[in-house]
Amino acid sequence: MREKLDWTGRRLEVEVGPVAHGGHCVARYEGRVIFVRHALPGEWVLAEVTEDRGGGFCRADAMEVRRAAPGRVTPPCPLADMARGTERCGGCDWQHADGTTQRELKSAVVTEQLQRIAGLDIPVEVRELPGGLLRWRSRVRLAVNGSGRPGLRVHRSHRVIPLADCPITVAGALDDVTSHQWPQQSELEVTRDAAGEVHVTAHGREPARRQRGREKPVSRSVRGDGIAREEAAGRSWHLGAHGFWQVHPAAADAFAATVARMARAPSGGHAWDLYGGVGLFAAVLAEQVGPAGSVLMAESSRRAVDDASANLRDLPQVEFRAGKVERIITGQGLARPDVVVLDPPRKGAGRAVAEAVSAYRPTRIVHVACDPAALARDLGLFIEHGYRVAEIEAFDAFPMTHHVECIAALERIDEGPL
Template sequence: MPCVQPGEQVILEVEDLSHSGEGVGRWQGQVVFVPLAVPGDRVRATVVEVRKKYLRARLEEVLLPGPARCRPRCPSFARCGGCHVQHLPYDYQLQYKAKLVRDSLERIGKLTGVKVLPVLGMDNPWHYRNKVRFHVAHRAGRLALGLYAPGSHVLGHWMARDAVCHIVDGELNNLALMIECLLNKYRESLLDGSKTLLSYVTLRKAVATGETMVVLATTKDRWPRQEELAGELARIGRVTTVVQQTAVLPDREVDVGHTRTLYGKGYITDRLGDLVFRLSATSFYQVNPVQTRVLYEKVREYAGLTGLERVMDAYCGVGTIALFLARQAREVLGVEVSPRAVADARQNARLNNLNNVSFVRGAVEKLLPRLFDRGGGPDVLVLDPPRRGCHRSVLEALARCPVPRVVYVSCDPGTLARDLGFLAGHGYRVVEVQPVDMFPQTHHVECVCLLEQANVDLEEE
C-alpha cells in the first residue's frame, strides 16, 4: 500500500465515475475517489481519507480538463449537495447512468447479457423538480433558506445569494425568495436564543393545477405570531395551503411528529393524465412530472394488461401506479405500510371513481408472504420499494409462489441488481431494463425492469 497521509497532495489521471458521480483515478496503484473530477481530467488533489482499499481526495486544481468536462450552469455547484454531475454534458450524463446500471447488474447481481435499453432522458433537463426542501439557517443575523453542502449541515447554496436552483421549478424558486424575506420579517419570533425554530421549509407544486403547498417543519408546536406568518405566506405566489410539521428530530421528514394545517385544505390536487391525485404534506409523489408519465407508461407497457389480470402494487404509496393501471386490469390491490399514504390512496381511488382498486395497510414483507401462501398471488406484481430495495422475505415469497409477470421499479441500481440476482436464481428471467432519467444533473437513475417466469413465454400467451 502506498505510504500517503491525509493532507498530502497527489497528481493523477481520472479514468471513470463512481456510482455517486465522483471521479475515479489511481495513484501508485491505489484507487482514489475525487469529487468534482471527470474522466479525462488530470488533477491535483489533497488526500483527506486513507483506507485499506482506496483513498479519498479533495480536488484542488484541474491541471488538464478532460473532453467530457463542461461549465456548470450553477455557480454554487461545487459547494452545494443538490446536484452531482452538472459539470458533465447531458448526453454524457445519460451514458454514465446507463453504464452505472449495466455495471451494477454485472458486479452486484452477477447478471450478464441483460438487455439494458438507452436511458430515457429529458428534452429540457432543467427546472424539473415540483418539490424541494430548503433548510433554514441563522446566518449573518438573517434567516437563510438553502441546500446543504455535501456531507454537512452547512448551507452550500443560499437563495438570497444564488437566487435560483437550476433543477427546481421556476415558480418555486421565486416563492422561496419571497418566503425568505417573509421569514426575516418574523425573525425574532422564529428564534429560540441563537437557534431557529424552523428546521426546513418544503415547497410542493401541483404542476397541472398550479396549487402550491408550503410546509414549515418546526421544533415546537407553537410560536409567537404563528397565525400572522401563515396568513402572509398564503398571500404570496400561488400558495393554496400552509402546513406545519413538528419533527421528532431535526431534519426528519415524513410520517414523524405531528402535522396540522395552518391555512387552506391541508392538501393540493394534481393530475397525471386523466387521473386526479390528492397530495398531503407527507404523500410520496414523484418530483419530476414530465418523467413520471414516461416512467408509468413504461410500467403499464411491461405489465401487459388485457383487462383480465389481477394486479398487486407493492409499496404503493398514495396509489399512483395502482390507479394508473386500474382501467386496464380486472382488479388491483395496493399494499403500503404508511397509514397516511393508504388514506390518501383510498381517497384518490374515490376521486377517480375507480371501484376495482383496494388498498391494505401493512409491511409488504409481512403481508406478501401471507397472501401468497393463501393462494392470493396476482397475475402481475409491481414492486416499487424504497431505496433499500425489497426485504428478503418478499423475494423468498416470490421464489416459493412464482408470479407470471413482475415489473420492478427501482431508484437504486445497486439494490435492484441485488434483488434481480436473487430472483434470477429462483425461477425468473430478467427480460429487459429501461432506465429513466428522473433526476437530471444528479447521479440518481430510476429503472423499470420486466421479469417473467423462466419457463413461461409471455409473448405467446
Template sequence: MINSVIGPVEVGPVAHGGHCVARHDGRVVFTRHALPGEQVMIRITDTSHERYWSGDAVEILQPAPERVEAPCRFSGPGLCGGCDFQHVELSHQRELKRRVVAEQLTRLAGFDWSGVVEEVPHPMVANGGGWRTRMQWHADESGRWGLRAHHSHRVIAVDDCHIAADGLPEISGTGQQAVTVLAAHGETALLVDGELRTHTGAVHDQLQRTITQEAHGRSYAVADDGFWQVHPAAAEILVAAVLDGLAPQAGERALDLYCGVGLFAGALHDRGVRVHGVEGGRRAVELARRNVPGARFTVGRVERTMRTLAKRADLVVLDPPRKGAGRAVMREVLARRPRAIAYVACDPAALARDLRTATDAGWQVSELRAFDLFPMTHHVECVAVLTRADAETR
C-alpha cells in the first residue's frame, strides 16, 4: 500500500502537525501539501497506524484559492521536510494556525479563544523567508550538503533554503557529516562536527564557545549548541508579551522555570523583581548566572526541583520544552498562589493540557496571544497569562 495513489479525495480541516484531515473509504488520511476544500490525489506514505494513514497530496485536481506556488524549489512531496505550508498564501498560513490553536484549546482545555495569530515583521524576514537563524545541514552519500526529508534521515541536496537567515556557507575540508549555522547580528558562526569555527567575523568567544544574542536592552551569552529562539524578533516579542501579561512590580518575587540562559529572568530583574530561575542544563545555568548576576539560578529538572523552592511566589514564568510542563509541575506552580503566571508555549496541544490543569483548579486564562514566529511551517508560539478566578483581573 505504501506509495500507492488514492483518490480523488476531498480534503477536510487542517489538523495540528502540518497536515489536513482527509477520508478515503472511511479511513482518516493525514495529508501534507493540501488545503481544506481541495480535491486531490494522495500518495500513501505510512500505514503503520491502525486508525489512520499518512500521505502526500501529489496531484491537485481542484485547488483552494489560497494555494500559491512554493517560493522554494525544494519544497513539496518527497523533498525537504522542513516546511509544511509553502504552498499556502502567507496570511492564510496564519489563519490555519489560528484554527489549530483554537481547536486545541477548545478540545483539550475547554477554553474558547477568538484571537488571531499575529504577524511578526522583521527586516531580515521577506515573503516568509530569511528568519531561521540556526540551521543544521547534513551531507548526503555523495558529500553534497542538504536537509532531511519529512520524518526521515534521508538527505535532500539543497543549495539554498528559503527560510534560512544565511544560505549554505562555503565549508572547507572534507569528511564533515553535519554543520550547524548560527547567525547573530547579521554575522555567522559555524559548528562543524562539534567544532566552533568563525565565518565572516562572527560575534563569539572561542574559549567559552558562546555566541552573543541581544533582547530587550540586554546581551546574553548563549552556548553555540544551546537554545535560543530562531526567529530574529522572537526573544524581543516574547519578553514584551510576558512583561505586558505579568505587569511586574519592583520587590515582587518570581520563579522563572525552564529559564535557559536567563532571557525572562533578565527582563524581570530589570523591573526590580527578585528572580529564582530553574533549568536542567548545567551549561545554560552557568551562562544565566553570567548573564543575570543579580538573579538566583538552580540546576535541576523542574519537576524535581519545585519541591525545594520557596512555597510562595508573586509571579511565575513557564517556558517548557515542546511536551509542556505537565500536571505535576502545574500543580506545584498553582500551589504557590502567584498573582499571575505567564506560560510560553511552542506546542498548542501541550499548552492546552496544562491550561486545563489550571482552570480545573480554579484559575482563568486572562490573556492568550499567538505569534507567527515560524512562517512556512505549522509551528506557532503562544503566550498565555493565568490569574486566579477569585482575584481581581487587570
C-alpha cells in the first residue's frame, strides 16, 4: 500500500500562482497543489504546510517573502504580521495587500468562478465602498479562550488569539469588551449600530450538573437594549441587535440602490422578495410598485419577519410570510411576479428554488450573493430555464477579507405567452 503523504510542518520554497476562491493563492510543488495564504500572485515565498490530508493538495502559510509583488504592504494589524508564523488571526485574508490589489484579486475570483462554473465570460470589476479598508465592520463575533479572554480564531482552527482591538471593527465597538474577563469557551456577539450604541450578547452553556447531565445553551444580553437602530434606503430601521443587517455601514444603501435600478418593478405590478431578512429590498420594491401593486416577502426567521412587519407598517402592499422559501413559493394561489429579488444564504438558492422561481416566468430576477461560487451555480440554473445575465455589479463590502458581494440582473429570453 502506498504511504499516505503528510507534509505538515514542512517548509517549501514556491512560486505563487493565481488567486483562488477562499483567500489564498495557488502554488505547485512536486506535482501537488499548495493553497498558500498571506501570499500574492507572482511572489516567491517560503511557505509552511499547515494542513495535509494526503490528497492532491495541502494548505500552507507564507513564512518569508523572497520576492514580493508590487501590491504587498505591511499589515496594519499586528495579529496579521508574518512574524507570528502560523499563529496569525484568521479573521482577515488580505491585510498584506493594498486596496487596489485586494479588489483586483476579488475581481479575478468572481470572473473565474462565473466562467468555470456557469460558463459565463463576464469580466467583473469589484467596486470600493466609502470608508476605506479599516473601521468598517459593525458586527463581530468573538470567541473566548480558556483564560476568559476574548479574541479571534486562527484560520481553520479552534485556537483563540486574544486581542485588545481589531482595526477593521468600527471605532468604539470593542471598548469595554476585550478588557473584560468572560466565561471560558463562551462566544460574544458585538454590534455597534448607526446610532452609536453597542450591543453585546454572551453565548455559553449552563453546567451539566444543573441539567441532569446535559449542558444547556444559554445566552444573555450584557450591554445595550438588544434593538439596533439603522438607517438605509431613506428609512429608519429597528431590528434585533444581532439580526440580519449588512456589516459594512455603507453597504445597505449601496445594495438597495443597485437592486432598485436592476429590478425596475412596474407601478401596480407584483414583486417577490425572497430571503427578505428585515425587509430592506421589500421596501425598495414596495416603493416601485406603489399602493396599487403588491410585494410578497418570504423569510425563514420569524424574528426577522416580525422586525420587517414592524418597520414596513406604512406599506400595506407588502405581505409577509415566515417559513422556508421553497415551501412558500411552491404553495397554491400565488400571483405571477413581474420581478423576483432573492438574497439567499451563503450556500445559494439551489435547484429547487431556481426551478420554482423560473416556473412563474418573472420578467426580471435580481440575485444578491455573498459567495461567487454559489452565485455562479444559481445563475447557471436560471440560464437553464430561459434567462440570460444582463449585468453583474460587485462590491468590496468586506475589505481585508476574501469575501465579496455581487448583485446580478437576469432577464427572460423568451417573453412569449404563458
